[in-house]
Amino acid sequence: MVDPSRAERRDAVNELKRTIILDAALGIFEAEGLQGASMRAIAKAAGYTPGAIYAYFPSKEHIYAAALGESLARLRAATELATRTGTATERFIAAGLAFFDFYDTNPRDLDLGFYLFRGGIRPQGLSEELNTELNVKLLAALAPLHLAALDSGGDTDRARRLTADVLAHASGLLLLAHTGRLGLFDLDARSLMHGHLRTLTETLGPP
Template identity: 80%
Template sequence: MVDPARAERRDAVAEMKRTIILDAARHIFEVEGLQGASMRAIAKAAGYTPGAIYAYFPNKEHIYAAALGESLDRLREATEDAAADRGPVERFIAAGLAFFDFYDTNPRDLDLGFYLFRGGIRPQGLSEELNTELNTKLLACLEPLRAAAIDHGTDPGRAQLLMADVLAHASGLLLLAHTKRLALFDLNARNLMDAHLHGLAATFE
C-alpha cells in the first residue's frame, strides 16, 4: 500500500520540477524562439539532464504548449473573476478590460501567447492537436464576453462576432503598445480599449 504522505511529497516534488522546467523553458524560448530552442538547452537552464526533462515532456513543442496553456488558464481566471457578480453590460466591459490588462501587465505572457519569441506571429512547430487544445483554452478566456452579450439578449451569432471583435481589437492595441508604435500618436492603449468596449456594449441595446 502506498503511503499517502510519501505520495503527496512525491507529487509535490514532481510539480516543483515541472515548474522549474517550464520557467527555464520560457527563458530559452525568449532568447532562442521555439525553432531555435532545444531540449538540451532547456535541461541545462533548468539544472537537469535531458533525460530528466523527457520524463515530463516528450519534446519542446509540448513544453511550449504547457507554458502557454498555464498562461491561458491564468487569463481565463482573470476574465471570469472580472465578470463575476455584474450585470451583462458591466460583465462584458470588465471581462474585455481584464483580457487587455492581463497581457498589458504581463508582457512575457503576451510574447508567449502571440508567438512573438523570434520567428514571427504564427504557431510554428505546434501540432494540430496542440493548436486545437490551446485555441479551446483561448475561447474559454473569452467566453465571459459572449455569455454577457447573450444574457443581455444578443443573438448568439452576434455575440460570437462581438467576442471576436474584442480579441482582434485588444490584440492590435497590445501589439502596437508592445512595439511602442502607439506612442507615435500619443495615445493610451487602455483608454482606447475601454472606449471600444463601451461602444460595443452600446450595440446591445
C-alpha cells in the first residue's frame, strides 16, 4: 500500500518540476519562438537533461500547449469571476472588460495566446489535436460573454456574433496598445474597449 504522505510529496515534486520546465520554456519561446526552440535548450534552461523533461512532455509543442492551456484557464477564471452577478447587460460588459484586462495586465499571456513569440502575425498553431483542445478552452473563457448575450433574449447566432466581435475588437486594441501604436492618437485602450462594449449592448435582446 502506498503511503499517502509519500504520494503527496511525490506529486508535489512532480508539479514543481513541471512548473520549472514550463517557466524555462516560456523564456526560450520568448527568445527563439516556437519554431526556433528545442527540447535541449528548454532542458538546459530548466536545469534538467533532455531525457528528464521527456518524462513530462513528449515535445516542445506539448509544452507550449500546456503553458497556453494554463493561461486560458486563468483567463476563464477571470471572466467567470467578473460575471457572477448583475444584469445580462452588466455581465456582458464585465466579461468583455475582464478579457481585455487579463491580457492588458499580462503581456506574456498575450504573446503566448497569439503565438507572437518571434513569430509575427501569421496563422500558427500546434497539432490538430492540441489546437482542438486549446480552442475548447478559449471558448470556455469566452462563454460568460455568450451566456450574457443569450440571457438578454438574443438568439444563439447573435450571441455567437457578439462574442466574436468582442474577441476581435479586444485583440485589435490589445495589439495597438501592446505595440505602442495607440499612443499616436493619445487614446486609452481600455476606455475604447468599454465604449465599444456599451455600444454592443444596444443590440442585445430579441432581434
